[in-house]
């Protein structure tokens with residue numbers, strides 16, 4: 001098994017047309033041709049290096065896609081206007097009406113709603129399983145199953161998917177393993193372990209600035225080409241393309257991702273250890289007692305730590321709300337959804353990012369009403385931040 005995050009993004013020579021160290025931004029919707037024949041060849045997909053129209057491909061998007069492919073160790077990538085666009089485009093490309101998907105029960109709320117509610121329109125059915133129960137995963141596969149869908153680290157329960165084992169099951173049944181790696185860029189490289197398609201919300205860690213919504217699909221050249229096919233490509237025909245101005249700014253942010261991931265993980269591990277010490281019910285894959293600790297240790301690149309997300313259980317949503325409001329006033333960070341930002345963000349999952357998941361399923365997956373999810377920031381002095389949290393916990397008589 002290869003542990004490399006495929007971080008050879010540093011080997012890429014991407015510079016602008018005037019020698020600009022940052023690649024030029026191609027601010028154009030359409031492209032001129034000197035010969036009509038080249039245009040028709042491009043339509044047929046036979047003119048390497050030519051651009052036609054920016055919904056199909058744009059040079060700025062190509063720079064970012066190439067960097068993502070290098071990071072993931074895939075042949076190619078395509079960048080989308082949101083993480084949801086990446087997820088839905090990849091799924092709709094693989095599945096036809098009448099097909100079936102086996103999905104992790106805990107996924108991002110939007111993904112869950114898409115699989116459970118929206119795909120009904122196309123007569124595509126999904127079965128939700130505990131993704132750490134490999135027998136249940138294989139048992140749910142039917143003759144019309146096309147995809148096993150999971151998140152490397154699931155939101156918000158932080159379960160860890162055993163990617164190599166899921167790859168084995170998918171390959172045995174000749175179906176595709178699609179992995180959302182949004183929580184663990186650099187830490188885990190699912191495609192290096194055989195995952196067929198890797199999707200990202202770049203809104204989170206990859207961009208890391210909370211200034212835009214974006215996503216990506218990484219896979220084989222054949223798969224990416226199929227997405228952009230002018231006659232049958234889901235990306236080409238539904239058109240969820242990323243704006244090239246954004247691609248350009250995300251690419252610059254991506255070059256600091258490795259440093260940021262290390263700091264997010266370091267700070268999260270510090271807080272998890274402290275929370276445990278004071279007797280809070282804390283969930284963090286970097287803690288030995290976490291159910292996914294062993295699996296993550298097996299598949300991760302240890303250089304980048306166990307990630308920037310952790311959660312604590314304050315039992316009731318009222319208590320969680322009081323605590324979060326107080327932390328915000330103390331300057332710990334912001335009461336906000338989303339993650340991977342340089343400031344610490346916190347939210348009550350059941351009432352926010354997982355509110356699409358019905359309450360009984362929330363409870364079935366072990367999600368408490370008082371779950372506070374942290375996306376730990378890049379604080380230089382995390383101890384200072386911890387002291388503020390401690391003050392709030394004491395004021396509310398939680399400890």
Ligand SMILES: *Cc1c(COP(=O)(O)O)cnc(C)c1O
Pocket residue numbers: 082083084085108110111151155180182183200201202203204213214215
């Ligand atoms: C945020 C998120 C998404 C959705 O991404 P958008 O960029 O908001 O469309 C998908 N999966 C995970 C794990 C996420 O955290």
